[in-house]
Amino acid sequence: MKNFQVMAHWFCGDCDVEGRDVAAEPECWNCGGTVTVTARPTVPTEHRPADGGA
16 A cells, blocks of 8 residues: 655744645745654555445
């Protein structure tokens, strides 16, 4: 099963702001600085039906 990253959720401690970005290594939209990524949600590209049926 392969996964596809939807976007990164991040927080900038210097500016006390947060955001979301599709970039692999996001940067703060406010100061352009380094951010801490807090989540990287993914969606499976191949999956079985929820009920386990064919």
